[in-house]
Amino acid sequence: MRSKVRRREFRFFDRQPPVPDAREELVAGLTAPAKAVSPKYFYDEAGSQLFEAITKLPEYYLTRTETGILEDNRDDIAQWVEPDACLVEYGSGSSAKTRILLETCRPAAYVPVDISRGQLLSSAREIYEDFGDLAVYPTCADYSRSFELPSIATGLRKVGFFPGSTIGNIEPAEVPDFLRGVGRVIGPGGRFIVGVDTKKAESMLNAAYNDAAGVTRAFNLNILRHINAIAGADFDMTKFEHEAHYNGERGRVEMYLTSAERQTVRVNGAFIEFGRGERIHTEHSYKYDADGFAILAEQAGLRWLEARRDESCHFMVVLLENAGD
Numbered sequence: 330m331r332s333k334v335r336r337r338e339f340r341f342f343d344r345q346p347p348v349p350d351a352r353e354e355l356v357a358g359l360t361a362p363a364k365a366v367s368p369k370y371f372y373d374e375a376g377s378q379l380f381e382a383i384t385k386l387p388e389y390y391l392t393r394t395e396t397g398i399l400e401d402n403r404d405d406i407a408q409w410v411e412p413d414a415c416l417v418e419y420g421s422g423s424s425a426k427t428r429i430l431l432e433t434c435r436p437a438a439y440v441p442v443d444i445s446r447g448q449l450l451s452s453a454r455e456i457y458e459d460f461g462d463l464a465v466y467p468t469c470a471d472y473s474r475s476f477e478l479p480s481i482a483t484g485l486r487k488v489g490f491f492p493g494s495t496i497g498n499i500e501p502a503e504v505p506d507f508l509r510g511v512g513r514v515i516g517p518g519g520r521f522i523v524g525v526d527t528k529k530a531e532s533m534l535n536a537a538y539n540d541a542a543g544v545t546r547a548f549n550l551n552i553l554r555h556i557n558a559i560a561g562a563d564f565d566m567t568k569f570e571h572e573a574h575y576n577g578e579r580g581r582v583e584m585y586l587t588s589a590e591r592q593t594v595r596v597n598g599a600f601i602e603f604g605r606g607e608r609i610h611t612e613h614s615y616k617y618d619a620d621g622f623a624i625l626a627e628q629a630g631l632r633w634l635e636a637r638r639d640e641s642c643h644f645m646v647v648l649l650e651n652a653g654d
């Protein structure tokens with residue numbers, strides 16, 4: 330029998346910040362003393378496709394390891410999502426891992442939140458077609474800013490889901506603030522399931538971000554094409570090189586685009602000078618041990634309930650609970 334809260338519905342919610350905000354943010358980052366662009370700008374249509382290709386690379390252990398953890402523990406993890414809850418996924422991408430949850434749990438609604446509109450819509454539509462008794466509300470938003478959930482979700486218990494080690498792209502000092510925002514979305518007693526990449530051998534990390542087929546290189550360089558499209562810029566992708574390495578002291582993989590020569594690039598009317606070898610920082614991917622991550626969660630008022638790991642402890646899927654009342 331259908332419960333009162335269950336209905337089959339598909340509705341798109343557009344909460345994407347306006348393009349002028351993106352242009353200003355890009356120019357501010359590219360004119361800073363250490364040039365930087367937020368990793369959220371990787372994800373235009375091409376960037377999302379390139380990321381999907383990365384997830385299938387032999388060197389990129391992250392996706393297959395996290396997927397394995399979800400599959401191997403599907404019955405336990407099913408208990409983490411209450412029936413008739415609203416599952417809110419941060420950075421849903423292809424929603425491939427969500428399918429493992431939806432096969433075992435019975436949320437009433439699924440709210441995938443992503444900045445990459447095209448992939449968000451197509452993945453959400455496929456979920457809607459494949460899971461009969463589910464309301465699906467794709468929400469195009471930047472989760473690094475506060476955004477409104479579809480009001481339809483009001484009244485449902487929320488469970489947040491943030492796989493992919495995407496939390497590793499947030500600076501540790503900013504993680505508690507981000508998690509406090511999540512805490513407001515899921516409410517007191519709400520749960521948050523998050524995929525966290527762990528510290529491991531440097532060689533394994535360096536290989537994962539420097540694959541032999543050059544897909545990560547193409548993904549990194551694609552950010553320049555995206556900036557050209559949204560900020561009237563004239564980056565020449567052939568004049569920048571991909572660089573990624575693990576910084577053990579900081580516990581993070583650092584990714585950059587390095588200027589192959591002296592050059593001037595126009596971005597939204599500003600002229601930006603690059604010296605030969607000067608870098609644009611595009612991504613940090615922080616790796617955590619359990620204690621380090623639990624401390625950040627606690628600072629945000631989220632309690633560590635439990636975690637599942639693969640045999641080699643290369644990745645962990647952590648269940649947090651909003652301890653607030």
Ligand SMILES: C[S@@+](CC[C@H](N)C(=O)[O-])C[C@H]1O[C@@H](n2cnc3c(N)ncnc32)[C@H](O)[C@@H]1O
Pocket residue numbers: 368369372377380384392419420421422423424426442443444445470471472473492493494495
């Ligand atoms: C590393 S991918 C992970 C995708 C998928 N969750 C997985 O586990 O394979 C990061 C995803 O988050 C999205 N994303 C990145 N930054 C975002 C932001 N600030 N707001 C909303 N979505 C964002 C990207 O578009 C992309 O789909």
